[in-house]
Amino acid sequence: MVPLGTDDMRFDLRVISSRIEPGTRVLDLGCGNGDLLAWLEANKQVSGTGIEQDKEKAAHCIGRGLSVLQGDMNEEVDDYPDKSFDYVILSQTLQQVYEPARLLYSLARIGKRFIVSFPNFSHYSIRLQLLLKGAAPKSDELPYNWYDSPNIRVITLKDFRKFSHDVGYRIVEEIAIITDYKSNEGRVINRLTNWRATYGIFIIEKQTTP
Amino acid sequence: MNNTVNQSGSAGLVEKKYFTFAEPPDELALENGARLGPVTVAYETWGQLSASRDNAVLVTHAFSGDSHAAGYYPGEPPEAKPGWWDSMIGPGKGLDTDKYFVICANILGGCMGSTGPSSINPATGKPYGLSFPMMTVGDMIEVQKKLLDHLGIASLHSVIGGSVGGMQVLEWCVRYPAMVRSAIPIATTMRHSALAIAFNEVARQAIMADPCWNHGDYYDSEPPDLGLAIARMIGHVTYLSDEAMRRKFGRRLQNKDNFSYGFEVDFQVESYLRYQGSKFVKRFDANSLLYITKASDYYDLVERSNRPYSLQTISGAKVKFLVISYSSDWLYPTYQAKELVQALKRAGQNVSFCEIEADCGHDAFLLPDERLGKLVGGFLDGTPRN
Numbered sequence: 001m002v003p004l005g006t007d008d009m010r011f012d013l014r015v016i017s018s019r020i021e022p023g024t025r026v027l028d029l030g031c032g033n034g035d036l037l038a039w040l041e042a043n044k045q046v047s048g049t050g051i052e053q054d055k056e057k058a059a060h061c062i063g064r065g066l067s068v069l070q071g072d073m074n075e076e077v078d079d080y081p082d083k084s085f086d087y088v089i090l091s092q093t094l095q096q097v098y099e100p101a102r103l104l105y106s107l108a109r110i111g112k113r114f115i116v117s118f119p120n121f122s123h124y125s126i127r128l129q130l131l132l133k134g135a136a137p138k139s140d141e142l143p144y145n146w147y148d149s150p151n152i153r154v155i156t157l158k159d160f161r162k163f164s165h166d167v168g169y170r171i172v173e174e175i176a177i178i179t180d181y182k183s184n185e186g187r188v189i190n191r192l193t194n195w196r197a198t199y200g201i202f203i204i205e206k207q208t209t210p
Numbered sequence: 211m212n213n214t215v216n217q218s219g220s221a222g223l224v225e226k227k228y229f230t231f232a233e234p235p236d237e238l239a240l241e242n243g244a245r246l247g248p249v250t251v252a253y254e255t256w257g258q259l260s261a262s263r264d265n266a267v268l269v270t271h272a273f274s275g276d277s278h279a280a281g282y283y284p285g286e287p288p289e290a291k292p293g294w295w296d297s298m299i300g301p302g303k304g305l306d307t308d309k310y311f312v313i314c315a316n317i318l319g320g321c322m323g324s325t326g327p328s329s330i331n332p333a334t335g336k337p338y339g340l341s342f343p344m345m346t347v348g349d350m351i352e353v354q355k356k357l358l359d360h361l362g363i364a365s366l367h368s369v370i371g372g373s374v375g376g377m378q379v380l381e382w383c384v385r386y387p388a389m390v391r392s393a394i395p396i397a398t399t400m401r402h403s404a405l406a407i408a409f410n411e412v413a414r415q416a417i418m419a420d421p422c423w424n425h426g427d428y429y430d431s432e433p434p435d436l437g438l439a440i441a442r443m444i445g446h447v448t449y450l451s452d453e454a455m456r457r458k459f460g461r462r463l464q465n466k467d468n469f470s471y472g473f474e475v476d477f478q479v480e481s482y483l484r485y486q487g488s489k490f491v492k493r494f495d496a497n498s499l500l501y502i503t504k505a506s507d508y509y510d511l512v513e514r515s516n517r518p519y520s521l522q523t524i525s526g527a528k529v530k531f532l533v534i535s536y537s538s539d540w541l542y543p544t545y546q547a548k549e550l551v552q553a554l555k556r557a558g559q560n561v562s563f564c565e566i567e568a569d570c571g572h573d574a575f576l577l578p579d580e581r582l583g584k585l586v587g588g589f590l591d592g593t594p595r596n
Binding site for chain 1: 530532548551552555556558560561562563564565566567581584585587588589591592593
């Protein structure tokens with residue numbers, strides 16, 4: 001396996017990988033070509049597992065030595081015993097999930113912590129499009145029309161914060177980032193995040209009942 | 211990445227070897243309580259065993275396979291066909307013989323050199339026939355284990371096989387989990403469905419209904435070729451798929467433009483099945499088919515759950531699994547592979563799974579396909595050798 005430089009990864013994945021403790025068990029949902037898992041295995045000695053729907057991508061991952069299951073993440077997560085992983089990662093997929101609550105409950109069950117990243121729908125450019133044009137917004141992060149978009153869920157940082165609070169999850173860390181869709185570059189921001197962030201990353205822990 | 215399958219070459223010449231053990235009175239105790247001995251196992255090897263003996267890969271063959279998985283026998287005519295998995299075994303191939311020491315042994319109950327119903331029973335001096343004890347998939351593994359002991363191999367980098375060979379892979383993992391670093395069950399199942407048993411039963415009945423079968427005692431007379439050929443025809447239907455048969459034969463006629471309006475061969479598919487049937491009787495023993503199909507019908511890893519030799523009792527072991535299924539396999543469909551994956555996940559095992567898109571049915575795992583070689587080669591490279 002050729003170790004990847006972090007520069008080869010999407011910025012949100014770089015942020016996520018920096019939060020993973022070495023030597024942990026990691027499940028990456030929708031792992032694509034396995035870049036994040038390969039990087040984590042090479043640099044943080046994690047024991048990684050991926051789930052990928054696309055057969056060719058899954059085969060590619062297995063062919064590069066990663067443990068990957070080809071299948072539907074919504075079903076695959078059901079089979080793992082409680083707390084099978086230290087981290088479960090769901091990057092840029094939550095907005096495409098039909099039953100997000102059900103999936104998130106599963107993540108909280110099988111992982112000690114889970115990390116989600118998603119495009120922030122309350123970014124000012126999106127707000128302005130709806131306000132001024134009166135049309136369903138499109139952006140570099142969400143470039144589809146209403147009728148062909150795989151992104152069926154509209155999520156903002158504030159929404160996710162509220163969801164976590166309502167179901168009793170503890171937000172270990174919330175990271176707002178601005179990314180450049182043309183490159184893998186980006187930066188972390190701390191002010192006016194719900195307005196300015198293109199993506200939000202949440203690290204979540206299920207609260208243990210006192 | 212080092213998973214290239216370029217510059218792949220032939221495994222070259224290979225010789226069939228034999229190992230005999232369990233001489234009376236130290237016969238092999240079988241799962242059903244019977245004792246069998248002596249037991250001979252025919253095997254072939256490719257590549258070199260490393261100095262630290264850590265690069266052995268065991269290939270387990272399907273029901274009608276044999277030890278000749280790759281390469282050619284010395285002195286074979288140039289038009290001879292190579293071994294049955296030649297596309298997978300050789301320098302630079304999925305099972306890279308430049309890296310791995312590959313072993314394949316004919317299964318117990320077979321008829322290609324290992325002890326089976328056509329072997330001579332030392333007690334009578336005549337072939338066993340139906341006096342051969344009913345062996346199980348577990349017994350096949352015990353015989354392979356004895357062979358590995360004989361070869362001085364204490365750990366396997368991987369055990370890989372398709373169909374009934376896949377059941378052997380699973381059985382290896384539950385019997386000797388500490389010996390196996392990785393396992394690749396392909397186009398297989400934890401237990402036969404009623405559909406699979408049904409086809410096996412029709413195949414067995416075809417043989418047993420042939421008067422020449424004579425209750426398994428035919429080694430001095432005309433063998434039940436007709437019954438065995440029909441059994442093979444049924445088998446071939448289950449190995450293909452609706453799509454593959456449509457593409458391969460459709461309703462095309464064989465060497466004619468009009469129907470014969472009789473019972474000779476009209477359709478190409480009829481001709482194909484008859485050809486496969488008649489070819490098979492030249493190399494296979496009818497009693498072996500009875501025994502092996504029955505052993506595979508009896509196999510049930512689900513029923514054993516949480517008992518000795520089950521997927522649940524190997525929890526501590528570190529076996530890396532790669533489960534592979536084929537989209538058009540209706541003998542061991544993908545849902546059965548997924549049940550296996552589910553059981554492995556619940557048992558806390560490290561498992562990878564991929565369904566390969568192919569329209570060739572169950573047979574797909576035997577056909578040259580670069581995707582399988584890449585998957586397996588990369589998976590083996592990613593399995594630590596310790």
